[in-house]
Amino acid sequence: MWPRKRLDIGWLDMASLRAAFVFRWNRRRATANVLDAWPADGQTLPTMSVRSGLHLILGQLDWPRGSEILMSAMTIPDMARIVRHHGFVPVPVDLDLNTAAPTLESLEQATTPLTRGLIFAHLFGTRSNMTPVLDFAKRHDIEVLEDCAQAFTGPDWTGTPGCLASMFSFGTIKTSTALGGALVTIRDAELANAVIREHDNWPVQRRLSFASRFARACLMKLLAYRPMFFAFRLTLSLCRRNFDHVLNNFARGFPGADVVPQIERRPCTPLLALMCRRLLRFDSETLARRTAIGERLRCATRPAAALLGHQGDNHTFWVFPVLSHDPQSLISRLRHEGFDATQGASMEIIVPPDGRADTATTIRTAFDRIVYLPLYVSLPDKEVQRLGCVVSEQEAGSR
Template sequence: MFWFPVYPYACLSIDCSWFDWFRALRRAIYTGEKRSVLLKNLTKAFSDEDNVIVSISVRTAFDVYLRALNMPKGSEILMTAINIPEMVRIIKLHGFVPVPVDVEVDTLAVTPDKLEAAITDKTKLIIATFTYGVRYDLTEIAKVAKKHNLPILEDCAQGYIGQSYKGDPNADVTVFSFGPIKHATTFQGAVMIIRKNPFILQQAKLIHDTYPIQSGKIYLKKIIKYSGGIVLLNIRWLNYILRPFLLKAKFDYKKRVVSLLRGFAPGQGLEVYRFRPCTAMLSFLWRRISHFDEKKFMEGMKNMQEGTDILIKGGVTVPGLNPKDRTFWLYPIVAQDSKKAYDVLNNAGIDTYSGISQLYAVPVPEGSNIPKPEKSYEMFKNLLYLPIHKDVPKKDIIAICKHTVKLLNPKL
């Protein structure tokens, strides 16, 4: 008998069954499917027009789009203040300036007035990132963008929910990710949809078509590598048995898992992204999206919403609680004393993470007069992630949320 109860779930999960993993493995070893047919099918799945680029990652797609825009050095790119460090680094490697815009904690959205205040004569692009799976309407942001003649890139890397959402028509570009810990994962891969500007679309396709096709052996290695993540994160009995011993030994297994799940080693040059996906990856991506069970997915989201209601009523802050179209990727909460809360929750068997995602608070450029995104900074400083995701049974979601409220708000 263990010295404390354990909820056998991690806050990260790999959205891939062993059956799907073997399907990916089989394709990586051999597939007789034609690239042209797969690309055509994938394009039709995401758009009624021929305006889709399938890449090995969102970073690849972003790099391609920036190259196609061909903006002058020193151009400013407005972006949601909670973002991926690598997206910021790509902007800087192109010679551009990333400018963070504050988000509202209850919506995780950028407000039009804050966006307007950040625009200068150097601003050339707006990136609206749907953080933690939260999606919001771009209509008002699009009005600001149109006023200043700025394109909008809608970053849905964390927000694939099936074919019912293929991007906001207000956005000039929409990107979806199918990386290791994303919904319907193919262990790498992304889709970029470019609207409104045929010239930019043509340029982006020409640039992407110059990239060599990634070796099938590299994709095979990724599939084998991420099988370790499936073992460590998805197997409940193993999670239940090992975690108490790892905690007792003060072994930072979380950091090891996060390192394992990185799609790319940090700090490399842009050339690491400049490949096209192999046929095996295209085949597996087509398999995942054509068999995506949206009904089951939304049932999982509904269960998580019930857990959210318990947390909110119990006085726990859940970022992005207001949007009607709320879906969940990682599950963040904000604690008053995040270090203390982290220890309390983990010692109670709730596998809470801190700093496990590749997200961070984007710094304001040196010498800039743009106000600091204080709400984003304060929120991010106190973020924790609960072990709640779509594959956790409803009864366990409710139990974890009730236990969390009891531990973090003992006065109730």
């Protein structure tokens, strides 16, 4: 069985992290090294996660309580939770299924006189052209926060000038993961200074808690070997444990609904050291290979199954979500053929504010049809082709 995901980190990086737990103690130097490796056009702060960065920024903005923040409707639940925590109202913005990005019409539809901000997420490995969005935001006096958690492509692209902030994640299942951490670039000096002052008051993440994440990541890497994955699945089914549930919990950064106390931490020194290593040794060839494989799979699954965001700009295929006519049958068939596809459990469609008409009907309707196909550079061409054929055949049959 080809597992659903392989962590984008090598054993050498893992070994360097193990050494960092012993030898790296100078936080100031580790922070400076990260900043040297990230040539952004504003003030950058390495944080423990994108969620920490968003929490810091929203805490320093002087918007009145009840201000509305437009958000790309599909995101992880914590992003909307953090917005609500600050007394703001998250308003979902519909996505175009072809590009996986909000359209100008959907932005217009969701905007009201209370709108102050927009959190625009580049989803699934796409990176949208922000010019029309920034023009729209300027017309309506809206600040744009750019969520690049799923769109990291190395230090050559550090975000869109014109956005108030750009946030990149090094979380466990992300491109070039550091098993956590994020880079948050802020392009307003006053806001950046306030955010940095507040961040300095937070305690440093405990090494022990980062070490436990390291241990979980080692396990996830081992499970990416097919015989291990097979044995793991068999064991769970014999113990009558839900396999999806167990795997999703492995990758979860901050469990439970009470996220805020968990994210108010500064990154520990070993995490900073690993982020720096991932930036300095960023492997653009591997990313190019992933993009080529994604293109091949996109062609092989067309036209029977549409990739959500198949016309997305600058696609690097961080994940490969297709819209299925019968998701459960597709998943069963793929598992039977040796591919671990899944519906995923980490993202949601933001609910509209009470009493307001839904402003994200297209993506809400499509959401339950999404199936994530396994895709990574170690998947051989022959298997990519076979995966495409199975999906096409199954989808053609279930129309």
